[in-house]
Amino acid sequence: MSEYSAALLEVKNIGKSFGAVRAVRNVSFQLFPGEVVALLGDNGAGKSTLCKLISGAYQKDVGEIFWQGKKVEITSPDVASQIGIAMMYQDLALVDEVDIPGNIFLGRELIKKIFGIVPLLDKHTMRQETEKLLARVKINIPDINRPVIKLSGGQRQATAIARTLHAKDAKLLILDEPMAALGVQEEQKVIQLIKTLKEEGRTILVVSHNLDHVFSVADRIIVLHTGAVAGIVDAHKTSREEIVGLIVGGGKRNDQ
Ligand SMILES: Nc1ncnc2c1ncn2[C@@H]1O[C@H](COP(=O)(O)OP(=O)(O)OP(=O)(O)O)[C@@H](O)[C@H]1O
Numbered sequence: 723m724s725e726y727s728a729a730l731l732e733v734k735n736i737g738k739s740f741g742a743v744r745a746v747r748n749v750s751f752q753l754f755p756g757e758v759v760a761l762l763g764d765n766g767a768g769k770s771t772l773c774k775l776i777s778g779a780y781q782k783d784v785g786e787i788f789w790q791g792k793k794v795e796i797t798s799p800d801v802a803s804q805i806g807i808a809m810m811y812q813d814l815a816l817v818d819e820v821d822i823p824g825n826i827f828l829g830r831e832l833i834k835k836i837f838g839i840v841p842l843l844d845k846h847t848m849r850q851e852t853e854k855l856l857a858r859v860k861i862n863i864p865d866i867n868r869p870v871i872k873l874s875g876g877q878r879q880a881t882a883i884a885r886t887l888h889a890k891d892a893k894l895l896i897l898d899e900p901m902a903a904l905g906v907q908e909e910q911k912v913i914q915l916i917k918t919l920k921e922e923g924r925t926i927l928v929v930s931h932n933l934d935h936v937f938s939v940a941d942r943i944i945v946l947h948t949g950a951v952a953g954i955v956d957a958h959k960t961s962r963e964e965i966v967g968l969i970v971g972g973g974k975r976n977d978q
C-alpha cells in the first residue's frame with residue numbers, strides 16, 4: 723500500500739468521447755502531494771479534456787478517480803472545489819465587462835449585512851482580498867477596478883490565476899496553459915509562482931507547450947498522444963528529444 727495510498731489523485735482507465743472523437747482514451751496516472759507534473763501533447767491530444775474530467779467541468783464516460791485513496795465522483799466544479807481541486811481554464815473564462823475583484827469573486831461574492839439585516843456586496847473586502855492575491859501573483863495591475871477587457875493578455879492571465887488561487891485550500895491546482903498569453907518577464911513570474919505553490923505543499927498539474935518552462939518547473943511529465951498516455955517520465959531522467967518523440971507519437975515509456 724505504499725505508493726498507492728500516498729497518491730493525492732489517481733485516475734484509472736478514464737475515457738471521454740465527443741461523438742466519434744475519442745478525446746481521452748484509457749488514461750491512468752497518479753499525482754502525489756507537493757509535485758509539479760507537466761501535461762504535454764500536441765494540439766488536440768486531449769490535455770484540456772483530461773483536465774476538465776478532473777475538475778468536474780466534464781464527466782468521464784468510463785474509468786475511476788480516486789482522491790486520497792477514496793473513490794470519488796467529481797460531478798461538478800463545485801464538487802471538485804469542495805474536495806480541494808481548482809482549475810484555471812485555457813479559455814480563461816473571465817467576464818470582460820466586470821472588474822478584477824468582480825471576476826475573482828464571480829459566483830462566490832462576499833456579502834455584508836447593513837444593520838445586521840440588509841445584504842450588500844462587500845466590495846471593500848473583495849478589493850482587499852484581490853490586492854492580496856495579485857500581490858502573490860506578482861504581476862502589476864495599476865487599476866484593479868477597470869473592466870478586464872481593458873487589461874493586457876498577461877494581466878488577464880494573472881487575474882485568472884489569482885482566481886484559481888482564491889479557491890480555498892486547493893490541494894491540487896490544474897493550470898491549463900497559464901503562460902500562453904504572457905511576455906517573457908511575466909512568464910518567469912508564473913514559473914516562480916508555481917514553485918512557490920509547490921513549496922506550500924500543493925500539487926500542480928500544468929499544461930504547457932513550452933519545453934523550457936516544463937523542464938524548469940516539472941518533477942514529472944505526462945505526455946498524451948491522440949488521447950492516450952504516450953509517456954509518464956521523471957523530468958530529471960529524460961531529454962527534450964525523448965519528450966518531443968513521445969509528443970509526436972514516436973514511442974512509449976511509463977515510469978509509474
Ligand atoms: N466540447 C467538445 N466537443 C466536441 N469535441 C471536443 C470538445 N472538446 C474537445 N473536443 C475534441 O477533443 C479532442 C481533444 O481536445 P482538447 O481540447 O482536449 O485538446 P488539447 O490537447 O487541450 O489541445 P490544445 O493544445 O489545442 O489546447 C480534439 O479533437 C477536440 O476537437
Ligand SMILES: [Mg+2]
Binds near residue numbers: 812
Ligand atoms: Mg487545450
